Amino acid sequence: MSPSTSSNPPLIRDAALRLFAEPGGARASVRDIATAAGVSPALIIRHFGSMEGLREAVDAHVATQIGALLEHIASDPAGAIDPHSSASFADAATRLFGDDSPLPRYLLRSLVDGGDRGAALVELVTRSSVEAWQSMIDAGAVSPGPDPRARAALVAMIDLAALALREPLGSLLGADPLTGEGAERWTAEVARMLARTSPHGASAGSEHEGNPHD
Amino acid sequence: MSPSTSSNPPLIRDAALRLFAEPGGARASVRDIATAAGVSPALIIRHFGSMEGLREAVDAHVATQIGALLEHIASDPAGAIDPHSSASFADAATRLFGDDSPLPRYLLRSLVDGGDRGAALVELVTRSSVEAWQSMIDAGAVSPGPDPRARAALVAMIDLAALALREPLGSLLGADPLTGEGAERWTAEVARMLARTSPHGASAGSEHEGNPHD
DNA sequence: GGTCACAGTAAACATTTGTTTACACTGGCC
DNA sequence: GGCCAGTGTAAACAAATGTTTACTGTGACC
CATH class of the missing domain: 1.10.357 (Tetracycline Repressor; domain 2)
Incomplete structure (x- = not known):
């Protein structure tokens, strides 16, 4: 498990921005974004509360x-x-x-x-x-x-x-x-x-x- | 079970067009479209082969x-x-x-x-x-x-x-x-x-x- | 009436989804 | 060292997804 870092929320947000902007990006899943950001899906939910919160x-x-x-x-x-x-x-x-x-x-x-x-x-x-x-x-x-x-x-x-x-x-x-x-x-x-x-x-x-x- | 009708494929296609065009429509599911068209989800797959075929x-x-x-x-x-x-x-x-x-x-x-x-x-x-x-x-x-x-x-x-x-x-x-x-x-x-x-x-x-x- | 092609559907299926739960780790503070 | 808050993750969970399967009904044809 990596050390804690406060750069993960912007990293996740930016990965999401990139994916959402692509063709088909409206269907990007929490797992797609987690992979792109290099974190676990649950971390996205922890930081943003939900996919809607991320959006x-x-x-x-x-x-x-x-x-x-x-x-x-x-x-x-x-x-x-x-x-x-x-x-x-x-x-x-x-x-x-x-x-x-x-x-x-x-x-x-x-x-x-x-x-x-x-x-x-x-x-x-x-x-x-x-x-x-x-x-x-x-x-x-x-x-x-x-x-x-x-x-x-x-x-x-x-x-x-x-x-x-x-x-x-x-x-x-x-x-x-x-x-x-x-x-x-x-x-x-x-x-x-x-x-x-x-x-x-x-x-x-x-x-x-x-x-x-x- | 309703009588057979050849108007169902265009009806489905047009329902899909409407849903896809709406905000959030890229996430419209086969069940959403089926409901909007008044048919079963399986009929969409039967007529168009897949969701990709419908698109x-x-x-x-x-x-x-x-x-x-x-x-x-x-x-x-x-x-x-x-x-x-x-x-x-x-x-x-x-x-x-x-x-x-x-x-x-x-x-x-x-x-x-x-x-x-x-x-x-x-x-x-x-x-x-x-x-x-x-x-x-x-x-x-x-x-x-x-x-x-x-x-x-x-x-x-x-x-x-x-x-x-x-x-x-x-x-x-x-x-x-x-x-x-x-x-x-x-x-x-x-x-x-x-x-x-x-x-x-x-x-x-x-x-x-x-x-x-x- | 029987057969066949076609259309239509409910149920089942395997996979994916967003989210929750339980646990481990880290660093700061006393 | 112990405690605590915060971060991070694997596994589990309930629901949703696209598709397949098995069956029924209809109408045309012989």
Whole structure:
């Protein structure tokens, strides 16, 4: 029997997060998770009370982690879509999500299986997007359009999709939309589309997309 | 014992589709589905061979159904985003998805749990979007932009999100994005954003969004 | 009427599941 | 050293799972 260690609860929680985020992960058993974490099934129950308790702990942790990214973006709202500071979002996303993070896939899991807690997590993301968008409207940087709510919804959807639909989007883009060059290209393209709504943007009209990084 | 009926296999398949699409539905048991379909668990195994066989049958059916919508849109590519024919997409979506269709939620399920079959279904949707977008580029109606692949990816994501993220999008929009007024508003807003990329669109420049439905 | 293919089901079966129980170990404190 | 709280585990437990088996009923055909 190994010595006692206080690192086991987070270890278990993280193993669960990884498994739950995978295809078929909703059917991961207490024994699957115990094996992945290198502990006994009974220890999971001891620390978290039940499988439901474990799921709650994972959800709470994910909310904290994703909240960190949103906090970062909220400190620089333009950073999310401004082509000149797109590196800021890309850097933050790379740092938080790396190449192998289960968080975006877990967000997707929350969308389909999360019930009330999943809906709350998704709302965390979309509310942050909508607030950032409103800040930019207030600053006069963008236009709310004839149907302001629809436009805000579109902006929020684009943000949510970049996280939750990371994999199909990555296939389409030919690069990971949350890290490195892929993140820069994605945010640049989103910025171009939204820059179209600037009240005083390009004055030449319809299509003026020379070189956004110069 | 009831009389024999050839309607039981589709009845079972549809009950399974509904259950699988719900939160927690990945854990739906053969007994849950049997109860929902009003048959015995053993009948499901008799007709589909196994639970895996049932899942395959559901996937095949969903691919057929979603293919029907894409076929409709492919016959009128502009219909997906042109504000003047947005009613065409809205009508088709309403007819296919109604108020209560499990298909969009099942697509979301496929994204997270579908493995290869899920990826194939998602590709069905995104390929169709990309092809429609390319048709519009070829027709000179829109511009590919400085990063054509990123722009096509953005268009495809918007389409995929409207289906798979129907519920959070509906909350943001304040209406269902796949039926009725909500579908019209959503497609109108998407059209406005994408019309911005027209090579010879509005010549007044930055923000010219008078009244798109007049 | 008898035979056959097919559909449908209850019961049984072997395995898996989440959880509980009983025990051992560790380290800190007196 | 003894006691205690906390950690960790193997085994046991009751329930649930997907599937198989054995049987019945139906309708078509001869």
